[in-house]
Amino acid sequence: MSSRPIQAAAVSAAVREAADLLQGAIDTGNPCLPVRDFFSFGDVEAAYSVQRLNTERAVAEGRRLAAARSA
Numbered sequence: 710m711s712s713r714p715i716q717a718a719a720v721s722a723a724v725r726e727a728a729d730l731l732q733g734a735i736d737t738g739n740p741c742l743p744v745r746d747f748f749s750f751g752d753v754e755a756a757y758s759v760q761r762l763n764t765e766r767a768v769a770e771g772r773r774l775a776a777a778r779s780a
Contacts, residue, residue, distance in 0.1 A: 720758065720762060721755070721758075723747040723748060723755065724747075724755055724758045724759050724762060725762070726747060727744035727747045727748075727755075727759045728759045728762040728763050728766075730742065730744055731744060731759065731763060732763055732766065735763075744759065
């Protein structure tokens with residue numbers, strides 16, 4: 710996975726919709742429908758794209774990335 714930001718044109722509608730749904734759940738504190746139905750079973754690339762899009766949004770809003778160490 711590269712460290713370049715996701716370009717808006719490169720993000721599929723399903724990735725954007727899933728990311729928006731998850732972000733809405735975070736913002737409101739209300740659960741959302743499962744996003745697994747937006748993608749093919751095992752589509753790890755799409756899952757990471759959703760995660761990356763929401764991470765980029767958070768950083769753009771001023772949040773900082775933090776890493777956790779495993780014990």
